[in-house]
Amino acid sequence: MTKSASSKSALQEKEGISAPEIVNIASAAQLKKLRSRPISAETLTKGIVSGAIPALSQAITLIESTNPNHLEKANQVITACLPYSNKSVRIGITGVPGVGKSTFIEAFGKYLTGMGKKVAVLAVDPSSTISHGSILGDKTRMEELVKDPNAYIRPSASGETLGGVARKTRETIILCEAAGFDTIIIETVGVGQSETAVHSMVDFFLLLKIAGAGDELQGIKRGIMEMADAIVINKADGDNIKKAQYAKTEFNRALHLFPAKKSGWTPTVTTCSSITHEGITTVWDTISAFLELTAANHYFEEKRAGQNQYWLMETINEQLKQHFYTDTNIMASLESYKKAVQNNEISPFAAASVLLEKYFK
Template sequence: MLLKLFLFSLLLLFKSSALSNKKTHPSALNEKAGISPPEITSSTSIVNIQKFRKMQPSASELVDGILAGNITALSRAITLVESTNNNHLAKANEVINACLPHASKSIRIGITGVPGVGKSTFIEAFGKFLTSLGKKVAVLAVDPSSTISHGSILGDKTRMEELVKDKNAYIRPSASGETLGGVARKTRETITLCEACGFDTIIIETVGVGQSETAVHSMVDFFLLLKISGAGDELQGIKRGIMEMADAIVINKADGDNIRKAHFAKMEFNRALHLFPAKKSGWIPKTSTCSSITHEGIPLVWETIESFLGLTKTNNSFFEKRKEQNQYWMFETINEQLKLNFYNQIEIQDLLEPTKKAVQSDEISPFAAAQKLLNVYQSCKINSEDSQ
């Protein structure tokens, strides 16, 4: 009986001790009190830093910074160029025009593939390989924008955690916005700024939408299509889409149990390429396999690009292609500017909403409504010219 009383007393003592410890040592899941700022924090310094961040450098200051290899100046200039604010247009054009004589000295590589093919992981492995060769690499990663919220994750830097720390690499994520073709609205101008900043290898990662990514082909020298095993066969050869534009097809994720499947896919795509007409440059597209994890096959990709450059620069097709691209982007810029001018016209903005409602209620046809707005825009331009 005494033994039972003794054990019962011990049990009560243990429970009391446990409850006491629980109160003094709360669970790690509980919210902890915030850390108060140290007393040495200077409110004056905070204000000065905030003012500095709000300061807008002049166009000449941005250009000087870019030519000196200043990444901050480059980033601010890209933000300026990407702006849709009409007040920024003249300044952005001034920066681009000043950088043009220092551009066009890089190799531009477009990399595309369906979502999940491993573009970001491949680019990190490929980029690290290039920087190990002494190259300066700029990665322009285009992220898809939501058609509902118009937002974009811009998370490519997260996946390239090693490359982003490389002093010879620069990663700039941009939202695609309403631009089709797998690129952002101002990717072409961004290439010019990166080249002027001293980057000799520009990699453009597209959004990865499959057969419709064509705009990127008109701004790069070499177009690389990433594939994975089990994603197609010779039937792909009759799809006159993205495969027809590819200068090389690389089967990614060729590691572990997937090596045999990747080599089989390589043979399938190699047969599919024979169904395409010959390229004007005389280049015959290559197929290969690689692993972004083990880095197996990564050097071969660069060897293929070097072979391409050797051939196309010798027969002058490299430079002819760039001339054609410059002409293409002249017309694209005209179209973009006309569109912006149209929607920024005050009279158009006043008429747009009621005209949309009239179209939705079948009071007027979409074609007649469009013509009506265009007529108003034309009248505005004529009146503006007369007033000058």
Template sequence: MFRDFFWPRDCSYIYRNNTRNLSLTAKKNISALTEVNGVDQPEAVSSSAARNLVSKRQRSVSAQDLINGIFDGNITALSRAITLVESTNPEHQQKASEVISACLPKANNSVRIGITGVPGVGKSTFIEAFGKYLTGIGKKVAVLAVDPSSSLSHGSILGDKTRMEELVKDKNAFIRPSASGETLGGVARKTRETITLCEAFGFDTIIIETVGVGQSETAVHGMTDFFLLLQIAGAGDELQGIKRGIMEMADAIVINKADGDNIKKAKLAKTEFGRALHYFPQKSSGWMPTALTCSAITKDGIPEIWEIVSAYLTLTKENGYFEKRRSEQNLEWMHEAINEQLKLNFYNDGKVASTIDNTRKNVMEHRLSPFSAAQELLKLFLGK
């Protein structure tokens, strides 16, 4: 005897008790795709869930709300203000300008330390060890980590916080990764403005970690008080050390990873870089750069680095160089802001926007020289 079993919907079967034969007759003129009336399908989007999401969505805060939050020590307000400042949306520029202007009177009260070095030198690990030491002696530390952007996809990993597992949990530390974008010199487009916001928040030590691109990484020198260059043993000899560029800007050279079997090599590298520093002319600050070793893993040499920074600050504040350099940096900031605003105004101009695609096509097809194309677009922008 056959028991109940599944059979396609477009067929019927007859079971005869007196025989074990099954006759199958197909239903005619009925498609297998015929819709049968049944339960109504639910809505693609739940109206109640949508209302719930809208109610929980963050409202757009005003510039004054962000300013009050920064002054009150609200870390969320600081993060949102930095995001606003970094935005390229023209609608955000006025609000960002209001926030920065309000924060300027409470800025300029920190120590700004720039840290650079070749990729793989251990910048993130060093900064975590250095930052934990500083918070341990009562400092409030903000780390602005600049991550390189891809020239192909224009994206960034922004993964420096994952390397600073202990520092990111420290209540006296703040880590903000930013993409370098199209900005050259190892820093992000709005690093100066971010420094101002962090200082107004109350951080007394600002550490700027650059992307680590090598000799050309000099922009960070124009926005910091102390410039620290990280090196590793075997990265070069005295001849490599005396090459102009980033080396002569360094206020201290630290040979990192001086631990285990690498201690002897690190000490030798320290001696070689120390000799190289003597080939450079004396700095206008009156400071003589020095070389030393450290290990971000064992923490050896970390306190000595802060002693060097403190000695530098004492000297430059006594001889007036510190304030002079800060004033020069403000002028550099003004010129940078002018260039940035002119660039934004140019590309957002309606007449330029309606013409630039065709001009680019002519340049790519060799019908117009790049110089002539630039001249035509600038004349159009300036109304000449």
């Protein structure tokens, strides 16, 4: 399923299945026309709250739109959905390409729906603007989960900035929760600052790793390990089991370097196999224990309130910058001041003063 198709259609994809001949062409056209007519924010909200997937998908498409009218309607839907949201656990999952994120989410997601949970899988992947959906774009990698009626998979929104992509995903979380999804998984890939963005919108942050050549810690990205509430070493099957055990010891030692977490939670390191499903239960048990602890010490609600504040400020700061840097006056002179600063002809602070004066005049 391609990205553009996903934006236009509110239906769940069934790629490779062409319309059977029995379909009434006329009624299909009528349906299409109906669907292209604007639906009110109220109708959409009702649909979402009743758990209707087409309404959910359509509202998310509004969120992802660049049309100002769509944005306004999206804001109305989100505000109306807010009272129904917030009752879920939001789990962030990160890991570099190759650690088996898709197969892990497939196995983990199936385990959760098997427990009666409703699972939404979203993604934050700013690189998808260029690659048109590198993660989750190819849903065939989650063959089982995609067919599960209690799972909803939505590829990463696209956008020019990480801020934009993150905003869209965060708003999508609200809608998914209002639609009755109680477990929200947000996948991201270890690129740039996307982990920080995801970390600031989830309750629990899981770092997926695989056992390597023995030197597991070399090259690990700054801060990622510190953000993790759990490190799960994937692909612990067959010949890999021994290596995975060794990696577990290494990571446990490394976690020891970091100061205690505000949550009162001690990060765990476990192994798992998305093939044999060994260790998948442990992942959920870990998250449950975390939820229990942070509900008791009120960290859970405090963190969510803090995240709301963070996104308010973050959005304001982002918009202020965007307004400044797209100002015609600024665009006309910024580069020359940058060069002057680079060549030590003017101090960065003096240059900033001049530019700000131009802007505020």
